[in-house]
Amino acid sequence: MIMGVFRFSRKQLCIPYALFLVCFVVLPLAVIVYYAFTDGTGSFTLANLLSFFTNGNTIGTLCYSIVVALVVTAVCLVIAYPTAYVLARSGLKRGPVLLMLFILPMWINFTLRITALKEVLTLIEGNLSLHPFLNTVIAMTYDFLPFMILPLYTTLLQLDVSLLEAAQDLGAGPAAVFFRVTLPLSMPGIVSGVTMTFLPAMTNYVILDMIYNSTYIMGSLIGSYFNIYDWNNGSMISLILFAGICVVSVFTGKVDQSDLDNRGAIL
Amino acid sequence: METNIIELKNIKKCFDDTVVVEDFNLAVKKGEFVTFLGPSGCGKTTTLRMIAGFEFPTEGEILLNGKDISHIPPNQRPINTVFQRYALFPHLNVYDNVAFGLNLKKLPKSVISEKVKKVLEVVDLEGFEKRRISTLSGGQQQRIAIARAIVNEPDILLLDEPLGALDLKMRKEMQLELKSMHERLGITFIYVTHDQEEALTMSDKVVVMSDGMIQQIGTPEEIYNEPKNAFVADFIGESNIFEGKMTASMTVEFCNAQFPCVDNVPKDTRVDVVVRPEDVEITAPEKGQIRGVVDSTIFKGMYYEITALCGDNEVVIQNIRSAKPGQEIGMRIDPDNIHVMPAGVMMNVFDGIITKDGRVAFAGGNYRCDLTQLFEGSRLIREAAVLTADGEEVDLTDMEVTVEVPVKAVSMSDEPKEYRANGNIISFIYKGSHYNYTVRTATEDDFVLDEDDLWNEGDHVSLMIPEDQIILKRRQG
Numbered sequence: 099m100i101m102g103v104f105r106f107s108r109k110q111l112c113i114p115y116a117l118f119l120v121c122f123v124v125l126p127l128a129v130i131v132y133y134a135f136t137d138g139t140g141s142f143t144l145a146n147l148l149s150f151f152t153n154g155n156t157i158g159t160l161c162y163s164i165v166v167a168l169v170v171t172a173v174c175l176v177i178a179y180p181t182a183y184v185l186a187r188s189g190l191k192r193g194p195v196l197l198m199l200f201i202l203p204m205w206i207n208f209t210l211r212i213t214a215l216k217e218v219l220t221l222i223e224g225n226l227s228l229h230p231f232l233n234t235v236i237a238m239t240y241d242f243l244p245f246m247i248l249p250l251y252t253t254l255l256q257l258d259v260s261l262l263e264a265a266q267d268l269g270a271g272p273a274a275v276f277f278r279v280t281l282p283l284s285m286p287g288i289v290s291g292v293t294m295t296f297l298p299a300m301t302n303y304v305i306l307d308m309i310y311n312s313t314y315i316m317g318s319l320i321g322s323y324f325n326i327y328d329w330n331n332g333s334m335i336s337l338i339l340f341a342g343i344c345v346v347s348v349f350t351g352k353v354d355q356s357d358l359d360n361r362g363a364i365l
Numbered sequence: 366m367e368t369n370i371i372e373l374k375n376i377k378k379c380f381d382d383t384v385v386v387e388d389f390n391l392a393v394k395k396g397e398f399v400t401f402l403g404p405s406g407c408g409k410t411t412t413l414r415m416i417a418g419f420e421f422p423t424e425g426e427i428l429l430n431g432k433d434i435s436h437i438p439p440n441q442r443p444i445n446t447v448f449q450r451y452a453l454f455p456h457l458n459v460y461d462n463v464a465f466g467l468n469l470k471k472l473p474k475s476v477i478s479e480k481v482k483k484v485l486e487v488v489d490l491e492g493f494e495k496r497r498i499s500t501l502s503g504g505q506q507q508r509i510a511i512a513r514a515i516v517n518e519p520d521i522l523l524l525d526e527p528l529g530a531l532d533l534k535m536r537k538e539m540q541l542e543l544k545s546m547h548e549r550l551g552i553t554f555i556y557v558t559h560d561q562e563e564a565l566t567m568s569d570k571v572v573v574m575s576d577g578m579i580q581q582i583g584t585p586e587e588i589y590n591e592p593k594n595a596f597v598a599d600f601i602g603e604s605n606i607f608e609g610k611m612t613a614s615m616t617v618e619f620c621n622a623q624f625p626c627v628d629n630v631p632k633d634t635r636v637d638v639v640v641r642p643e644d645v646e647i648t649a650p651e652k653g654q655i656r657g658v659v660d661s662t663i664f665k666g667m668y669y670e671i672t673a674l675c676g677d678n679e680v681v682i683q684n685i686r687s688a689k690p691g692q693e694i695g696m697r698i699d700p701d702n703i704h705v706m707p708a709g710v711m712m713n714v715f716d717g718i719i720t721k722d723g724r725v726a727f728a729g730g731n732y733r734c735d736l737t738q739l740f741e742g743s744r745l746i747r748e749a750a751v752l753t754a755d756g757e758e759v760d761l762t763d764m765e766v767t768v769e770v771p772v773k774a775v776s777m778s779d780e781p782k783e784y785r786a787n788g789n790i791i792s793f794i795y796k797g798s799h800y801n802y803t804v805r806t807a808t809e810d811d812f813v814l815d816e817d818d819l820w821n822e823g824d825h826v827s828l829m830i831p832e833d834q835i836i837l838k839r840r841q842g
Contacts (some may be wrong), residue, residue: 267439267514268445268517273664
């Protein structure tokens with residue numbers, strides 16, 4: 099009988115990660131859920147949930163955040179796609195070096211980057227508060243652009259040239275090749291790029307704070323509740339955003355799997 | 366039926382400075398099944414890509430039904446391709462893949478679905494319309510790739526090693542299927558392969574290529590029975606290749622014996638002799654034209670493969686009867702089965718330049734050699750200067766010369782020396798008693814040489830040349 103011998107199995111390899119998950123994801127989430135459904139005295143309530151949907155200010159901020167995030171994502175995509183396309187497909191000898199130029203700013207602390215941008219914008223516009231929406235879009239686009247370029251670049255780089263040749267061979271001109279083959283096949287890159295830009299763009303209010311911007315997005319709203327120690331309402335808003343993210347992730351995950359056979363972009 | 370559907374005239378293709386295809390002339394008749402056959406890197410795929418329009422020829426023209434199409438893009442050519450790795454669109458299902466070309470032509474939906482249905486019947490995949498590409502096996506993907514091309518009813522169907530990714534059994538099946546599809550559809554097929562058996566099985570006409578040039582064009586029978594040179598003989602089927610000499614117009618000497626043959630070549634010409642293993646008859650020792658000793662016998666199912674040593678030469682024989690190693694046998698070869706062809710290169714010729722320390726630089730190396738042969742009766746007075754017979758002093762530095770090195774003089778070494786030319790073995794042929802190698806240097810010069818030992822293709826070697834064997838000639842003009 100071999101009793102009490104420690105048997106090492108592959109399953110045990112996941113223990114460290116499970117611990118990490120419990121400490122830094124599950125527990126904090128539980129705390130948020132607890133606060134979201136209690137009031138100041140600690141007793142159960144749905145008032146926070148109700149106030150989210152009845153408070154016009156909250157709903158307005160949500161809509162505005164979505165608009166900001168949509169615009170930022172669209173601008174990023176419009177800039178990033180051609181850039182990534184040229185870097186990945188035009189056979190430039192220095193392609194990887196040029197890519198570094200676009201990715202390099204990510205290595206600098208973003209507060210430094212935004213401070214620098216603030217100075218530049220001040221120089222051009224004078225008073226930053228005159229164009230709050232424009233500045234929001236510029237600052238966020240500046241910050242999130244690499245996250246859009248990188249997945250697109252990876253996907254476009256992996257694109258099989260023989261597929262493009264096959265399309266040409268079957269009678270497709272340059273435009274048809276792009277819209278019927280290149281674009282659909284780069285969907286995984288677009289999806290991951292959009293995910294990595296859209297969600298942060300809804301919540302990253304620090305950027306706006308730093309450029310003295312009065313624009314109010316979901317992140318700012320949560321921040322303002324927490325600043326006045328209203329943990330309960332702040333937690334409820336966080337929880338609702340989290341639920342939204344879950345829905346979006348499930349949706350994009352499906353696009354990734356069903357539409358494109360294992361061609362997911364790797365970041 | 367006798368009209369040429371496509372003609373390639375003096376096609377030359379260079380990538381940067383490297384010549385990939387040269388002197389390519391070919392006419393294909395409507396409805397023919399033509400195969401480009403050759404080892405990898407021989408330019409066959411490049412030629413196919415020029416016909417498809419993915420590459421444009423550097424020189425020469427491609428005529429389709431008499432019209433020059435050399436520089437029009439692939440989407441405007443009535444030619445479709447079956448790609449090596451199928452290149453099916455992973456984001457579309459079987460139906461949309463096959464309908465891709467028809468959709469671009471903006472045909473009515475009902476016509477498209479009718480045509481797709483029909484073509485899927487042709488390739489035996491009815492009912493697969495809604496399937497995703499990733500759920501298909503290699504053979505099925507292959508059929509879809511063919512269906513996607515032929516549904517457009519092209520003038521010419523190009524097939525780029527389409528069976529390369531399939532296993533042996535599947536490949537054999539598809540060969541027959543392609544052949545019968547070709548007969549049913551009446552479309553001209555141009556097929557690229559490195560598999561000689563595939564080429565012989567399927568084609569009406571085979572174009573054997575090597576090193577960017579056509580070696581021979583002919584029917585499978587012609588290519589097999591009447592190879593034009595040693596390369597074709599070696600590449601197609603198995604063969605014994607010997608170096609020989611004509612001793613009379615219809616008599617050739619090889620393996621130290623005289624053989625009557627049917628080729629009328631002038632006396633004393635150096636030739637290569639090709640004999641197929643199945644054409645060597647085994648006789649009693651005293652009845653043979655040559656005698657030999659059996660070295661090994663291998664059972665191959667349908668026949669025995671017997672290797673006999675006849676002096677320095679190895680003779681490979683295929684016979685339905687076995688022979689014991691060590692046994693002495695006689696061998697006879699029917700005059701019809703002796704194929705005499707012009708000998709390969711005997712002399713390597715290069716452009717060289719004399720360096721200031723009196724060496725000759727050519728083909729990426731520099732060798733010491735006898736500079737006095739440039740001026741008759743001269744003698745060397747300094748490293749790179751000679752005194753001619755007339756008493757004139759000539760400084761030879763930077764002089765351009767023609768360098769000739771006999772094939773027999775060159776030998777290979779795997780030990781690099783700074784001053785020696787070096788390169789990779791690009792091909793070799795076994796010639797009964799020795800191997801005949803071609804070595805290509807980084808400067809794109811080819812050395813042809815003979816060696817007794819077996820080296821591998823791709824081996825990096827440096828070339829040794831004794832200095833008294835290098836012949837220098839002054840360049841004219």
